[in-house]
Amino acid sequence: MSDQDTELAEPGPVSNRITGGVFTGPVIQGRNVQVILPAEVTPAMTGMPAPAAVFTGRDDQVETLLKALAPGAESGAVLVSAVAGMAGIGKTELVLQTAYRALRATIWLPGGVLFVDLFGYDPDRRLTAADALLGWLQAIGIPGEQIPTAEQDRSRLWRSVLTAYVQQGRRLLLVIDNAADTAQVAPLLPADPSIPVLVTSRHTLDIDARQHNLGVLGTGAAIRLITEVVALRRGDASRLREPDQQQAMTELGGLCAGLPLALRIVAALLADRPQPASLAALLRDARHRLGRLARRETSGEIAVRAAFDLSYRHLTRGQARLFRLLPVNPGPDISTTAAARLADLPSGEAIVLLQDLHRAHLIEEPATDRWRMHDLILLYANSQPPKARDEADIGRRRLFTYYQDTAAAANTHLNPITTTDIANFATRDHALAWLDSEHTNLIAVCTTAPQHRLPESSIDLALTLGRFLELRRYFGDWITISNIAIEIYQQIGMESAKGTALINLGNALRGVHQLEKAIAAHTEAVDIFQQLGNRHYEGDALNSLGATLTVARQFQRAIPAHTKAVAIYRQLGDRYGESRALNNLGSALQQGRQFDKAVTAHTQAVAICRQLGHPHGESRALNNLGLALREVRQFDKAVAAHTQAVDIYRQLGDRHGEGRALDHLGSALAGAGQFKKALTAHTEAVDIFQQLGDRHYESHALTNSGATLDEARQFQEAISAHSRALAIYRQLGDRHSEGTALINLGNALRQVRQFDKALTTHTQAVAVYRQLGDHHGEGRALNNLGATLADASQSEKAIIAHIQAADIFHHLSDRHGEGQALGNLGLALVEVRRYEEARDHWGRAARAFADSGDVASVSSICRLLAELPPMTDDG
Structure with a gap:
């Protein structure tokens, strides 16, 4: 290749000329630098490792990165691509595969590829930007003794050389691997916008680059990676593909949590001994999993823990403390507020630390203001020794207390007989939104608290969460935490509290139609309160027993149970309890086809709630009254009752109650032959439940809408409504x-x-x-x-x-x-x-x-x- 002169068009009176690759210090200080490259410079391939022979699950990411390498891609695009992700996620392998694919399949890079591993997270091998520039300048033929000493001078020379490469038709690719921070990368970046760059880091770097955050491999790709690596090493992986091995292979992929480094270690272990079930059993113990995800190779030990160690050592004291504390949260993710309580930090300080850990890819942000750890990083964080005594125990107590107190505040918006807490939550919707977001964490606190000697957390939450779990139909969770509470109360001999927990258990069992067990739980609660002489709770237990017997269609037992509950509440002067028992009595009478008596009971319940000034109870009683009036074909009165219920719920801002009342109103209007108005009411109800994300009641409203369409003889529309309802119920199980x-x-x-x-x-x-x-x-x-x-x-x-x-x-x-x-x-x-x-x-x-x-x-x-x-x- 012949020598060419390249003029860098920077304004100014000073012009310096560099020829034959000989550069001196004073030259670098000039405003204009003219570079003449050596006569023979081979394509730059210095130092780039070979890509792995097995590579799966990243084709889409490779294609995305390749598009950024194409000549002309610089028009309006950023040619620097920064690939970020946690340790072991496969960042280096992705850029190597991309670089080699670009070299083999295109003519975009006649100058080749320059690669540097900055070892940003290894304090013993970390390169400065000046070190990296020295290596690159030498790699392209600049004599070492002629390369400037100062980093800034090396960077200016480097950019001039890169521009000369492009102008001589030698466009190349820069691969900058394992950068820890912006300072390591910025001096290496070219000034010429046509030169593509691939950067990898465990942090999200503050550079002008298109960011690519790399995630874990899915189950299918993980199993393929293991299988293909074993096939490469052993020459055969048929044993792993046998049907009886698929469950173990899937489990191995799950135990590695889709982390490519862990998957390759597992593959290497299977290549030595292809027994997936045995290896899965070995890794199943979370306490030892990280230690066993290691293998000695000729190049040294490859271990997941070692990779994580380098990231952990990079943290500040505050970051490391929060990193160690986050696994204390028993659920899958944690909010910023909860993390602040856990670490006893102001919210502002907590969010800064969380964002730092996120940029370091030690935690993920699955949703706004929520944070979680990859499974293996969680194990690693859990294994780190605390810097202070009882660090985790004290943090756990703070966190669990936060969950208990906030759940109790949220419950006041769901429980009509309590004073609403507006300090924590302004509205019922806000309270429900918090409960929805923390639902899994709250259940996890209940189930794990006893093993941490915090049984009061289980007890408090078990009693607090019942109304929410019933509303959202999380009956399985309700059964679980009720049984935990019963066991705790049994151990400490608190019979009255055990009776209350039995009532909750029975209500939860009723929700999943385990009616015999529910009746047994409620009956045991009645017996406990009778023996204790606690009349009030006896009334509660009888009321719940009657409701379960009604669902079981044992009306001859349900009606006396509710009647006795009504009598107890009257004797105690508990007017609200009396109204609830009357309401349930009315429902039992109605389903037992004693409609006139049902109307009377519900009418009495409405009157009591009005006297008490209890709008929630009144609206619920009005809804049930309307149902009974429909059965005696007093549709106008039923419409009036449901309309009043709708109005009350709207005044209360209770969208869920409004939706239920509208749905009932639609059925009453249909009975009165007002089908157009009926369908409008049903449609409004469906819309409300869709907005609330309540799939069960959405399908219930669709069912009633379908029934109205049947009555209106709009059968095709009815088929559509019933089909939609059926699909939802199947999705919900x-x-x-x-x-x-x-x-x-x-x-x-x-x-x-x-x-x-x-x-x-x-x-x-x-x-x-x-x-x-x-x-x-x-x-x-x-x-x-x-x-x-x-x-x-x-x-x-x-x-x-x-x-x-x-x-x-x-x-x-x-x-x-x-x-x-x-x-x-x-x-x-x-x-x-x-x-x-x-x-x-x-x-x-x-x-x-x-x-x-x-x-x-x-x-x-x-x-x-x-x-x-x-x-x-x-x-």
Whole structure:
């Protein structure tokens, strides 16, 4: 290549000329530097390590980085790409793969690649920018004795040389690896905007660069990495691909938490001994996992802990203290406020330290103002010895106290009988938002507090969180923490508190339809309070027992339980307790088809709450009153009751209550034949629950909307609503509600004569309830299946389904359900001209309806009987 003169067009009177690669100190001080490169300079490949033969899961990132290397990419783009991430995440490997791919596949870099490892986190090998510049200048042919001593002078010379390279058609790529801070990198960056640069660091550096934060590998990529490395080392990895090894391979990927360094160590260990299950068992113990994620290679030991050590040593005292304390939080992430309480720091100081750790990629920010650690870094932080005695224990107590106090403040916005805490939370929505964000942490505190000798944290939160967990339908969590509280109370002999925890446990079990266990828990609570002579809590336990018995459709037991609770509260002068018991009594009476009595009970509950000035209780009682009024077909009064409930909830700012009341209002309006207004109310309810993120009540509102559309004979729209509700229930894993949605959808499909789909849907509903052991649901599903079979002219199958349904309801002592099944059975028998059997079953149906107090249904059966052909002489 011939010599070329390159003029750097900087203004000024001084011009210096450099030829043949000979440079002197005084030259560097000139304003204009003219560089003449040596006659022969080979492409710059000095010092770049070879890329790994196995590389998976990063193709998208490579493509992104490659685009920034293309000539012309500098137009309006930043050509410096900074790849940041935690130790062992694969930053160096990513840029090496990108650099080699660019060299092999393109002609973008005729000057080659210059690589430098700055060892920014290794105090023994760390390079200064001046050291790096010296190495690079020598690498491109500048004699060492002619290279300036001062860093600034080396940087100016370096930029002049790079510009000369570009102008002579020798564009190259700079790879700057393992930079710890901006000071190490800034002097190495070119002035010429056409020269691309790849920088890696464990920190997010303050340089003019496009940032690329590297995350962990997904499960599939992690398993491929392990398998392919083993295949390369052993020549065969078929053992790892066998089906019986997949569970262990998946577990290994999880134990490494997707960290490439850990995955490569695991692969090396498997190459020595390909026993995934044994290795997984070895790594399963969190106490020793980091120590076992190490392997001796010819180049030295490769270990995850050693990589983390270098990052930890880079921290200031304050950063290191917070880093050690963060694992004290038992949940998956922590808020800035909670971290400040944990470390006993002002919020402003805490956020600075958290941001420092985030820039160092020792913590992640999964959401605004929330922080978490990678699993292996969490283990590493947990293993660091404290600098002060009881550092973790004292921090844990501060943190748990913060969670307890704040949860109690939030609960005041959910509990209608407490004074609302506005110091912590201005509104109910703010309180719910905090509870939602801290839900997992709060449950983790409950479950871990006893092992840290802080049982009071479990007890307090178990009692505080019940209303929130019920509202959000986190019944599994509620069961867990209630059992923990019961065990603690049992150990310390606090029978009264144990009884309260049993009430909570029963309520939670009711939410997941474990009704026998729920009834047992509530019954035990009643017995405890009776033995203690605690009448008030006895009333609470009876009220909860009655509610569970109502769900179990044991109305003959539920009604007396609520009636006794009402009497207790009246004797005690507890008017609000009386209103709650009346409200529940009304619901039991309504579902037991004693509608007039139900209306009376709910009306009394409304009156008491109004006298007490208790709007939450009033609105709840109004909603239940409206439901009872609908059953006696007093739709105008039902609409008025639900409308009042909507108004109260709106005045209270209770969006959730407003949504429920609107949904009930829609059903009452549909009963009154005002379908347009009804659908508007249902739609408003759906919108509210969507905004609140409450999927369960959203699907409930969709179900009621579908029912209204059925009544309005808008069957296609009804099918759509029921299908949406079904999809949500399945996503939520709510099998009982899924069964109801299947029945509703099947009935809508039946109306448009899509019998095959309807039969499939009803058959699925039967299967769901059988799997759940819900006999009442099974009876309902069989009854609807039978009706659909009859419409599809499959009368014999319909008869079998209705007989099965009638038998189930008979054994459950559900006379009304039995009457419905027997009535449908009679219709199916008539279709096959089995009139005498139909007459017999309709007679039984009439008696069942009479026993349940359903006079209208008795009349309907009598009309059917009258239309039958007369009995024959031998009949």
